[in-house]
Amino acid sequence: MSDLGEVSRKLVAVFAADVEGYSRLMGADEVGTLKGLTQRRAILDRLIGEYRGRIANTAGDSVLAEFGSAVDAVQCAVEAQTAFAEANSSLAPDRPISFRIGIHIGDVMIRAGDLFGEGVNLAARLQSIAKPGGVCISGVTYDQVRKVLPMAFVDLGVQQVKNIQEPIRTYEVNAPSETREAAHARVSEAESPPPLPDKPSIAVLPFQNMSGDPDQEYFADGMVEEIITALSRNKQLFVIARNSSFTFKGKAVDIKQVGRDLGVRYVLEGSVRKSGSRIRIAGQLIDAASGAHLWADRYDGALEDIFALQDQVASSVAGAIAPSVSQAEMERAKRKPTSNLDAYDCYLRAEAAHFEYTRDATDRAIGFYRQAIALDPQFALANAAMAATMSTRRAWGWSTDPEADKSQAIMYAKAALRMERKDALVLARSALVLTFNSDEVELADSLLDEAVRLDPNGMSGWIWGGWTKSILGAHRTAIDYHQRALRLSPLDVRITFAHEGLAFAHFFLGNYEEGLRCAADVLRHHPTHVQGLRITMACHAMLGNMEAAQKSWQQVALLSPSDRVTETRRRSPWRDQDIAKLQEAYRLAGVPE
CATH class of the missing domain: 3.40.50.10610 (ABC-type transport auxiliary lipoprotein component)
Structure with a gap:
């Protein structure tokens, strides 16, 4: 990975500005809009300089700046909006070029002059809450300026904003000249029903x-x-x-x-x-x-x-x-036009495709996860889900480059863990990738223990925790974990992996009849799942049902022609004694050495 440059941190007032309806304005009059935007940017750039600010990033119609003082940032924003309102006064009602401005005091990362971090994200979200021509500030900013500036502040209440876990207190800034009636109108507007959060x-x-x-x-x-x-x-x-x-x-x-x-x-x-x-x-x-x-x-x-x-x-x-909510959310995302997708909708579309468990749907899911991550690189769950899907593609024999999928799965899983360690599903999905694609099973086991602690009602922690327990030799504990997952969510499409885990755990404990029953549950939902066929073959062989074992081997050989007894150790994460038992069963079934 290339050197990204020196990164420093400091506490600043982050100023985010963006033009409302910019695409619509450009569609109506490209030349006029660009000319108007250039004039307003000259005003804004000048005021930022006068109030001792620094422009960090610009992208078309948006500006990101930093100020050493919250008072300077808010004064700059209000004066800029006053100037923009005057410039818009001579334009047709449908052609004003209006900015929304958001301000938040927070710790930011600075690299090559650009600003990054949650402080920047919060300022951007506050900007999206502001009305056209308005300024919206965070509660921490309000605390710094309320006694200093002769302005009216309207409490907009606690807002849940996109991709920010904790809700934030927000205030609208009104210039001193705004009437009391206008301020009351803003209060009434603030008391309207809250918007739907970006998650279920x-x-x-x-x-x-x-x-x-x-x-x-x-x-x-x-x-x-x-x-x-x-x-x-x-x-x-x-x-x-x-x-x-x-x-x-x-x-x-x-x-x-x-x-x-x-x-x-x-x-x-x-x-x-x-x-x-x-x-x-x-x-x-x-x-x-x-x-x-x-x-x-x-x-x-x-x-x-x-x-x-x-x-x-x-x-x-x-x-x-x-799972009921997840299914409803996936169906809702499918009904949305693709032109309106944001990162979360891409994630939901990916989930719907992933859980079809077919080759084409898995490739489609990976494409949607890539879109979600491109839209929001800090979307930890999308990174974890991407990792899990690549691991699935490799495990089910659908990968055109298994080693590349393996290394990328590990990369995305570790990226997700760097971003988020308090989300049970992020931990569970990242851990399953480490379990089956690396030699870090003990780490994966500890992550899954934490996932279960964080969300004891989350099925994923119990399923994949059952697998790590079994891989580490604790097969009876693994059975308890898988059965807990079955009790929590018996109709979830992922429950197949609990049945599969039970089949292997029972096989290693010598409960071959019970292992066959669990394997049958796997194959009922996914008749061509090669791991389900392998454990079916192994249980039949150990029971002496050689005709049934050989029939299962014929199906495995069609799906995975390279299967050999000696390949079991490379493919399987089990302990040596458990691998030896599988190899014994495979030989009895007629698998070549």
């Missing part, structure tokens, strides 16, 4: 107590709190906090209105009913925009085990909802 969003409403027993109210409320906590562990979901959800307690609700009021795409509602010493809990997941029911289930238990039942339901609901 869900609210869990208070469960209805249908027992006729007010004493069960605490249990219904506790059930919801447990589910919210369980869902919140999944970093791919935006989960509304309990205090907001519970404002709907005791009210007849319109699910579509709830979605609008809370800014969520999905709503979970449920009920609790007591009958004698038994209690029943029901839940259903609804698409707030369409009202469509995506998932529903119910749970029964004894009243004396009420808290154990509460834990069971919370875990099961969280485990079941995640």
Whole structure:
């Protein structure tokens, strides 16, 4: 890798400006728009210099600058917008060249004069929130300027912005000359329903107590709190906090209105009913925009085990909802026109293709993941998913260059881990790549332990954790892990890999009949999965079912003609004694040396 140059860090006020509707303006009048933009850039460049700022990056209609003082940055922004408004006053109503400006104080990286880092990303997101001709600042910037500048600041509340994990407090800056009425109008605008986050969003409403027993109210409320906590562990979901959800307690609700009021795409509602010493809990997941029911289930238990039942339901609901939401999001992305894709939509399209598990779909998925990473190089989950898909292509025999896919899979996995170590799915997918493509199984095992700790209801951590346990020789623990994954999400398309892991673990423990049953579950979904055929062949051979073992070998030989007994060690990550057992079974089945 080439030297990227010296990188330094410092705390600055980051100033991000961008022209609203630039593509539309250029489409209507290229020459006039370019002339107007040039005039406004001259104004902006001059003001940035006068307020002791430095222009770091420019790209067409956008400007990124740094200031040593938040006061200077905000004064520069307000004066620039005043000058732009005057320049626009003589233009037709549909032709103004209006900038949005965002300002945030943050730590940035500087390389060759360019600015990088989360401070830059936050300023850019604030710019996108600003109205045309407006200035939007972060809460930390507001704290620095509110007592110094004679300006009105409108609190826009806490905003969830694209690709930033934590919501941020935002303020709109109004010039001193703006009327009180205009400021009030801005407040009303700020109180409009929140925009949908860029990741799947869900609210869990208070469960209805249908027992006729007010004493069960605490249990219904506790059930919801447990589910919210369980869902919140999944970093791919935006989960509304309990205090907001519970404002709907005791009210007849319109699910579509709830979605609008809370800014969520999905709503979970449920009920609790007591009958004698038994209690029943029901839940259903609804698409707030369409009202469509995506998932529903119910749970029964004894009243004396009420808290154990509460834990069971919370875990099961969280485990079941995640794949239901993921599937709904993938279907939604498929319906979007390709011209409107952003990084997350590319990621969703890639996921949908990846989980088809065909050669063509896998290549298509890799293409979409590449687009997502090109749009957002810091998208850790897309990097981890790219790594996992390349590993899949190699493992299923679909790669035209297996060694290149292997090295790239490791590269993307390690890049994802450098970006993000607190996302359970990033850890799980990166770890599976290290497990099957490198000699770092112990590292992968520790990453998967952390994934399970971060999200005990996430299926991926349990599946791939089961594989690392088995590779390290802990086959009984591996069986427990895979069975936990099956309980959490039995209908997920990836559950095949839990069945496959169970088949191998049972084989190594000498449970050949059980291994065959698990292998049959693999082949029922993927009849040409060569690993499923290999373990089927091995179990038949050890049971003495030679005709069935040889038939399985014929299928393996068609799919993987290079298979040889001596190749098992190179292809497999198992311990020496486990590889020796596989080789014994393969010889019995008729696999050439």
